[in-house]
Every structure is written in C-alpha cells, then in structure tokens.
Amino acid sequence: MSKQLPLAAMDACCAPLARDPLTAEQAVELSQLFKAMADPVRLRLLSLIASHAGGEACVCDLTDAFELTGPTISHHLKVLRASGLITGERRGTWVYYRVHPEVLARLSAVLVPAEPGVVTT
Amino acid sequence: MSKQLPLAAMDACCAPLARDPLTAEQAVELSQLFKAMADPVRLRLLSLIASHAGGEACVCDLTDAFELTGPTISHHLKVLRASGLITGERRGTWVYYRVHPEVLARLSAVLVPAEPGVVTT
DNA sequence: GTCGTGTTTCGATAACTGTCTATCCAAGGA
DNA sequence: TCCTTGGATAGACAGTTATCGAAACACGAC
Numbered sequence: 001m002s003k004q005l006p007l008a009a010m011d012a013c014c015a016p017l018a019r020d021p022l023t024a025e026q027a028v029e030l031s032q033l034f035k036a037m038a039d040p041v042r043l044r045l046l047s048l049i050a051s052h053a054g055g056e057a058c059v060c061d062l063t064d065a066f067e068l069t070g071p072t073i074s075h076h077l078k079v080l081r082a083s084g085l086i087t088g089e090r091r092g093t094w095v096y097y098r099v100h101p102e103v104l105a106r107l108s109a110v111l112v113p114a115e116p117g118v119v120t121t
Numbered sequence: 122m123s124k125q126l127p128l129a130a131m132d133a134c135c136a137p138l139a140r141d142p143l144t145a146e147q148a149v150e151l152s153q154l155f156k157a158m159a160d161p162v163r164l165r166l167l168s169l170i171a172s173h174a175g176g177e178a179c180v181c182d183l184t185d186a187f188e189l190t191g192p193t194i195s196h197h198l199k200v201l202r203a204s205g206l207i208t209g210e211r212r213g214t215w216v217y218y219r220v221h222p223e224v225l226a227r228l229s230a231v232l233v234p235a236e237p238g239v240v241t242t
Numbered sequence: 243g244t245c246g247t248g249t250t251t252c253g254a255t256a257a258c259t260g261t262c263t264a265t266c267c268a269a270g271g272a
Numbered sequence: 273t274c275c276t277t278g279g280a281t282a283g284a285c286a287g288t289t290a291t292c293g294a295a296a297c298a299c300g301a302c
Binding site: 021024034038043046099107109110 | 141158160172220225230231
Binding site for chain 4: 179180181196198199214216
C-alpha cells in the first residue's frame, strides 16, 4: 500500500505469551496494538471493517453505525491506521478501509494460552 | 484474595471480529480486556506469569524483572486481576499469581482473521 | 472556474492512566 | 510481645487520551 505501517506491527513477536516471557521491546510493540484496540469504538470499527462484504468498508458506512461526530470517527480510524491494523485508500469521493489480516493473526497467535497438548514446531 | 472475575471476561463474545460486527456491549467488554493488556509492563507481567514454571509466579519474582517500585507492580497486577486475566492467591508469606487460560483463549479466538476459505457474502 | 458532499486537521477541555512516596496490613521469627 | 519482610492501599502529580466544534482540505458534479 502506501506509507502507513512503517512500524511495530509486523515485527511484533510471534511466540505465544505463555511460552516465553516477552522482552521489553516486544511488550512495547504489542502494547501499542492492544492499546489501539482498547476502545469500544475502535473495536467495533475494526469489526465492521473486517466483517464487511468484500473485506473493506467506507467511512460513510462506519459513521452511520455510531452516534459520534465525523471527526471523532476519523480520529479513531487514524489510531487504527497508525497501529498498522488497517489501511485506508481513497477511491474517488470515499475512503475505503480494510484490515491487515496478518496483524490480527499475529495477535491471535500471541494470545494462545499454553495448552499442555500443543507442541509448537 | 476473594472472588475476582465477576465480570465481562467470561461473557465476552466468541465470534471472531472478522465474521460478525461486534455489538456495542461486546465491544465494551472486549475493550476492557484489551485495555488491561495495553501496557508494556502488564503484558510482560502476564507473560512472566503465564510462562512461569508451574503456571504461577509470586510477586517477588515479578518485581525483580522491572525497575519499578513495588506499589507500581502491585497496581498493574490489580488491573490484570480486575480484568479477569489473572488470579492471585496468598500462600503463607508470598502471593502467587496465575493466568486464566480461558480468557486468553477467548481473546485469541476473537482475533482470528476471516479465513479465506470461509467466505461470507 | 464554483458548489456541495465527504473527510481530515486543528485547538481546547475533561477524563483517564502510570508512576511515585508514604502508609498500612499480613505472616513469620527473635 | 516486637521486629522484619512481602505485598496492598491511598493520595498526588505529570503525561496522555477521547471528545467536541470549527475550520480546512479533497474530490466529483456542474
């Protein structure tokens, strides 16, 4: 895409939390992602985008789902974008957002608890 | 340590973010969990506890891993406890913490991205 | 070019968060 | 009993964040 995501998202650690202690660096990177999701509005935005048909949604769809002003929605989208969770692309009048599945997958993998049966390769 | 976890953690939604849009309620519950993890220190604490031999760690081990004062560590542990991610138990002189694997598993499941094979149109 | 719709940025304010010091409680040993 | 150690609580401070209204910007239609 363009110039978003110069950052932590892709370098975030992979080993599950419960297998090895996080380094301070990994913890900082991960915490930035979690912080981006630590807001009900942003979680719903993320979910709306991720679950939208075609894998993308325009801001006009998103603002209708909330009782918040446009600027506020834009702010939350910016936070999500800065964290690398989503990307935005302008096509004509509207801006379309889509999620970065790899980042979600990575977070999901990190949170997998230590199951006695699970042997990681 | 009486009864922590009277709350959201166990009711938090299960369907992956990317499959169905979160309701406002689900988003609030999930955001509380993510907020608890949206801090490098708390992430490392969680990781230290989860990855510790026996599945539990005492506070004395945890404080040594940081350059923070005892009360600060205690504060972060309290946040994690209040969110339902960990439980603490006093045994004699020391307090031992362990994670709630179900909560981690649930979060992990929620973050699983939409699988390319499962197309919802 | 101008106009209108949609989106972002700016500036301000209120609320929240992380950290500290000081203090207090619980358990164990002299 | 008193004293020491491990851990939690209380209160305060600085830095950050969420939200808004107003203004500015980008694009398409005309």
